[in-house]
Amino acid sequence: MPVTTEGTVPFRGYRTWYRVIGPLPTPGAIPPLLVLHGGPGMPHDYLEDLAALAASGSRTVVFYDQLGCGRSDRPDDRLLWRMSTFVDEIATVRDALGLERIHLLGHSWGGWLALEYVLGRAPGVIGLVLASTCASLPAFAAETRRLKNSLPADVQDVIDRHEAAGTTEDPAYLEAAMAYYTRWICRKVPFPDHVMRSFTAVNEELYGTMQGPEWNVTGNLKDWDATARLAELDLPVLVTSGRHDEMTPALVQPMVDGIPGAEWVVFEESAHFAMVEEPELYRQVLEGFLDLAEAAER
Structure with missing residues (x-):
């Protein structure tokens, strides 16, 4: 079993919690995978299947809970809940842990965060994985509203009435929302324990401030759109999504088309959580890409 290290990193007067699966990187070592979880406001637990990459002991995987999530501090300060805070947090975690050369994986909101970080000319990122994400929040809001509108009318009515x-937090709303989640988020029902840990620990204030529900994006991310900047990416990029993903081809295809040389893999039995729904296949695809990215660097 690989060694596991946990701790916290000081960030803006608070503490960001991390977990390192495998040895801390040294100069010349295989670059670790740094994982950015989704949400915003949802802890990393649901991504724990990715720790299997470290099973052989050759590649380190680094998780952390973004500020306001999970085991990290939860400040009562809405002014912190903006993209720039979390971009700065990536750099802080990397500096504290000595992560000079990395692969970066961002899932869902973590993909938006990864794009913003890498497009800011972050050094030392040799491979980028954009998992079940897109490059435009306005497009995401429109597409997820379309998906919601395909649900039975009575389910839509419950969702709309409670949001208005x-x-x-009403149980009827949560039950109606599950009709969406079990179709386009995770089709492995009942949800595995590590997925439920994330769902039941969402920081609703953070989520509402930055995004809001998938089909009613009202937060400060609502106008975020990196589509016009995608051509600036000059590193190996793997895009992954599920056949039944809320990140539909209408959202993913424009991102793939905009990134020079991007590879796109669709997981046929998955929705939004392919690393949970098809863990072994996802690991194989991911390992293959990371190896190729490292070979391209040499």
């Missing part, structure tokens, strides 16, 4: 009333 601001009662999204």
Whole structure:
């Protein structure tokens, strides 16, 4: 079993929690995989299947809970909940852990964050994995509303009434939302324990401030769109999505088309959580890409 190290990194007067699966990188070592979880406001637990990459002991995997999530501190300060905070946090975690050369994987919101970080000319990123994500929040909002509108009318009515009333913690709303989640988020039902840990620990204030529900994006990310900047990416990029993903081809295809040389793999039995729904195949695809990215660097 690979060694596991946990700790916290000081960040803006608070603490960001991390977990390193495998040895801390040394100069000349195989670059680790740094994982950016989704949300915003959802802890990393649901991505724990990716730790299997470290099973052989050759590649280190680094998880952390973004500020406001999971085991990290949860400040009561809405002014922190913006893209720039979390871009800065990546750099802080890398510096603290000595992650000079990395592969970066961003899932969902983590993919938006990864794009913003890499497009800012972040050094030492030799491979980028954009997992079940897209490059445009306006397009995402429109597409997920379309998906919601394909649900039975009574389910839509419950969702719409509770969102209008601001009662999204009502059990009826949560039950209706599950009709969406089990179709386009995770088709492995009941949800595995590590997925449920993430779903039940979402920081709703953070999520609402930055995004809001998939089909009603009202937060400060609502106008974020990196589509016009994608051609600036000059590193190996793997894009992954599920056949039944809320990140539909209408969202993913423009991102793939905009990134020079991007590879796109669709997981046929998955929705939004392919690394949970098809873990072994996802690991094989990911390992193959990371190896190729490293070979291209040499």
